[in-house]
Amino acid sequence: MxxxxxxxxxxxxEWVGADDGGTINVTDPSSGDVIxxxxxxxxxxxxxxxxxxxxxxxxxxxxxxxxxxALLRALSAxxxxxxxxxxxxxxxxxxxPLTESKGEVMSSAAxxxxxxxxxxxxRGEVIPSPWPNRRLMTTKHPVGVVAAITPWNFPSSMLARKxxxxxAAGCPVVVKPATATPYSGxxxxxxxxxxxxxxxVVNILTGSxxxxxxxxxxxxxxxxxxxxxxxxxGKELLRGAAGTVKKVSMELGGNAPFIVFDDxxxxxxxxxxxxxxxxxxxxxxxxxxxVYVQAGIYDAFVERLAERARALTVAPGLEDxxxxxxxxxxxxxxxxxxxxxxxxxxxxxxxAGGAPHERGxxxxxPTVIADATPEMRVTQEEIFGPVAPVYRFETEEEAIAMAxxxxxxxxxxxxxxxxxxxxxxxxxxEYGLIGINEVLIVTPEIPxxxxxxxxxxxxxxxxxxxxxxxxxxxxxxxx
Numbered sequence: 001m002x003x004x005x006x007x008x009x010x011x012x013x014e015w016v017g018a019d020d021g022g023t024i025n026v027t028d029p030s031s032g033d034v035i036x037x038x039x040x041x042x043x044x045x046x047x048x049x050x051x052x053x054x055x056x057x058x059x060x061x062x063x064x065x066x067x068x069x070a071l072l073r074a075l076s077a078x079x080x081x082x083x084x085x086x087x088x089x090x091x092x093x094x095x096x097p098l099t100e101s102k103g104e105v106m107s108s109a110a111x112x113x114x115x116x117x118x119x120x121x122x123r124g125e126v127i128p129s130p131w132p133n134r135r136l137m138t139t140k141h142p143v144g145v146v147a148a149i150t151p152w153n154f155p156s157s158m159l160a161r162k163x164x165x166x167x168a169a170g171c172p173v174v175v176k177p178a179t180a181t182p183y184s185g186x187x188x189x190x191x192x193x194x195x196x197x198x199x200x201v202v203n204i205l206t207g208s209x210x211x212x213x214x215x216x217x218x219x220x221x222x223x224x225x226x227x228x229x230x231x232x233x234g235k236e237l238l239r240g241a242a243g244t245v246k247k248v249s250m251e252l253g254g255n256a257p258f259i260v261f262d263d264x265x266x267x268x269x270x271x272x273x274x275x276x277x278x279x280x281x282x283x284x285x286x287x288x289x290x291v292y293v294q295a296g297i298y299d300a301f302v303e304r305l306a307e308r309a310r311a312l313t314v315a316p317g318l319e320d321x322x323x324x325x326x327x328x329x330x331x332x333x334x335x336x337x338x339x340x341x342x343x344x345x346x347x348x349x350x351x352a353g354g355a356p357h358e359r360g361x362x363x364x365x366p367t368v369i370a371d372a373t374p375e376m377r378v379t380q381e382e383i384f385g386p387v388a389p390v391y392r393f394e395t396e397e398e399a400i401a402m403a404x405x406x407x408x409x410x411x412x413x414x415x416x417x418x419x420x421x422x423x424x425x426x427x428x429x430e431y432g433l434i435g436i437n438e439v440l441i442v443t444p445e446i447p448x449x450x451x452x453x454x455x456x457x458x459x460x461x462x463x464x465x466x467x468x469x470x471x472x473x474x475x476x477x478x479x
Contacts, residue, residue, distance in 0.1 A: 002085055003190065009039045009206060010189035012052030013199025018207060019044055024179050029095040029326045029362050030316035038182045041207035046174070046215040049203040053145045053172035054221040056200030061142045061170035065119050072116035072168055074195035079109040086187060090156055091317035093181045095325035095362075096280050098317055101156075107444075108160035111460070114444035118465050119168035134477040140469045142170035143247055144223030147216040149237075150185060151228045152178035152328055153283045159185055161448070161459040162226045162249075163202070169468035171224065172201045174216065180328055182206045213237070220244045224468060227251070228285075231408075231453050249457030249467050251285070251449060253382045254410035256431075257403035258288035258439075261396070262296035264415035268437065270304045273388065276413055276439040278312060278366055281324050282386040283332070286411035286433060286442070289383050290372070291390040292399050298392050302370045305388065306351035309366040314357050324386060326362035333362050336385035343369050343376045343389060353386070380406060396421060400428040409451030413439050 008015040017023075022040035027033060039045075060068075079086065087101035094101070127136040148162040155177055166173045177185030185204055192202040205212055216222055217240030224247040227237055231253040241248050258276055260269045276288040293301045315322040327333045333356065340354055353367030364386055372378065372389035379389070393399045403412060412431040416422060422436050432450040435441040442448055447458035457467050 002089065004082060004085055004187040005036070005089055005183050006186050006190055007036050007038055008186075009041055009045065010186070010193070010202065010204045011045060011049045012203065013193075016045075018042070022207075024206065026093055026180070026182060028092055029328055030318070032361065035092055035183070038179070038186070038206040041205045042211035043215040045207070046205055046212045047219065049174045049205055050145060050147075050215070050219050050221050052200035053174050053203055056172045056198055057142075057145060060172055060198060060201050063170065065122075068168055068170060069116040069119055071195060071197055072112050072164065075191060075197075076109045076112040076116065078191045078195055079105060079112065082191070083109070086156065086184065088318070089187060090181075090184050091325075093183050094152065094155060094317075095328065096317050097322040097325055100280060101317065104154060104157045108156045111157065111160035111444045112164045114460070115164035115168040115465060118462060121462070122169070122465060122469060124471070131477075133479060134475055136473070136475050138471050138473050141472055143468055143470050144171060145221050146171045146173045146224045146226065146468065147222045148173055148175045149213065149216075149225070149227045149229065150175065150177050152180040153280060153285070155181040155184035156188075158228045159188060161464065162228075163188065165459075165465045165468045166224075166226075167197070167201070168465060171468055173203065174222070175202070175204045176209070176212050176216070177204065177206060179206060179209070214240075217241060217246070218243065222246060224248070226457070226467075234455065247467070247470075249459070250455035251457075251459060252410075252453060252455040253408055254285045254287075254450065254454055255289045255380070255382055255406040255408040256286055256411040256413065257429075258291045259399050259403060259412070259414040259425075260291070260293045260297065260301055261399075261414070261416040261418070261421065262294045263417040264297070265417065265437070266297060266300060266304070269415040270301065270308060272413065272415060272437075272439040273305055274308050277388045278309070278324055278386050281327060281364070283328060283384050288388070288413060288439075290379060290403075291388050292393050292402055293390055294399070295392055295394055298390075302351060302368065302390050305390070306368040309352040309368050309388070312366045314359060314363050314365065324366060327364055327385060328362070330362065332385065333364060336364050336383070336387060339378050339381065339383060339385075340367060340369070340387060343372065343378055346373060346376050348372055348376060348389065374402070374405070382408070396424070400425070404428075404430045407453040410454035411435070411441075411450075
């Protein structure tokens, strides 16, 4: 077994099990085989992890930005050095193709490197004073102990976006990875220890979401909570944060529109739709959920998209040539089946897929549904699977209105050859992330985050670091 596949929790610099010895099985979604077990920790273990982080805070926050940046650069280098093994662990527990896992791991290293550099630019300012003989200034300070709750679909890169800025800012962290994919998060504890982060600065817990999350929200020593997951759980955490007025970052659900206009480069648009929809088997918060195509090219687009979807290689992520892996679990597979059936019942025409894949297990065939309508559940619900409903529209105004007709506002994509339309889309689409003629738009340098019920706060960019700092103002007089 890999040294990075640790079956324990990291609390205060010690690798431990749950107090009562309880464990949770972790399975490979491609086969259903049990990979191993992780501790089923609860409130008491979480309380100790928070206390360890709180005790480590003064000394770690006092480190210079040069010292903290050096630790993060070393962590980034260690991630890169172990990228193949980290990718294999990720695919084993999550199911995505190995090439996608490798890309995620390298993206994780890039985020850590970015924040190692960005912390050196976290400046305060001297403010011109309206009073004589006074100096006004602001300074930046770490917010305190940070709790990070990460999802199963991108268990490495989602952690990088949280752990990187927290550690750069001087904040110790308590991490709760998803129980479906815990090993990618635990591996970061091994690497953090290896490069010299002090005990208590990085703590990683697996177990009951209710017990761990409850202690995190109730404990006044936790000053910041960062969460990626469903809007429903995010709302619960926001209510919980009110009790101790914690700072929060929430990256929640999405319902991304993918708009193709008559003047688009059709081949480029189909290529983009394949990536935006079927990457990670559609289990991505920014993947296209609703595909809107202008009437003039609708038939040509859906024909090409269906042809490409049928050609995808569906296989376990560790198999050579795999392009789409399994759904994460049985409930996810069942939900996809329900959504497709609902679309068919309401007049949708299945051009590709439309059923569980012939491989069986948790695999679902890449699916394209033509003649989609607003009445279908796929219009308002986050699909989170390899299903592309395609809607027809006539005018630009209609497309923008349809795209915005949702409570979500995370990502949106559009393909057009009209420069003026590009700027109208930028103004008109109510989304935090917009890709025009591009779908691979995420990089450490940009502020990742949504509008409306897709969340608050940003991950990446200077804004992603600022979410882990607080600004203090000082007025000095009497000189």
